[in-house]
Amino acid sequence: MSTLGKKIPGVGVAAIMAAGMLVGTAAASDLNVNPGLWEFRTVMSTEGPMDMPEQRSQETECLTQEDIDQGPLFDMDDMGDGCEVLDSNISSNRVTYTMACDAGDGSTFDTEYSMDLMGDRIEGVMTGDINTPMGDMKLRMDFEGERVGDSC
16 A cells, blocks of 8 residues: 555645545546646634634645546544544545534534645645634644656
């Protein structure tokens, strides 16, 4: 299995393949994503008792046809015992889902995720409400990716 599945959903190639935890192999290979060299940019911000400065990242990764055809890179077992997908809608051009996680220690994390797939580009956003004994936080991650080359 590709090491891409070990990354946080919403970052790099994992952003493209996050739908893999929701759909089977055949549907994953129908996603409107072209293989090649991709450049990803992510902006993450939080609000709450532990405000952090906006974090920006950029990375370049290879997405092969094999990665796409492989289908699910994420599996709910990787998400933890306390996570449940509440709603999901997947087409070749758009992926959305909501998920709720309960850490079992009084902390919860509710997430809304949407991503547009445009062949050689992706754009998406993930928002989350994190409730902890230390206070509530809001998380927002905006990401975009662009295919910058045919081969890796």
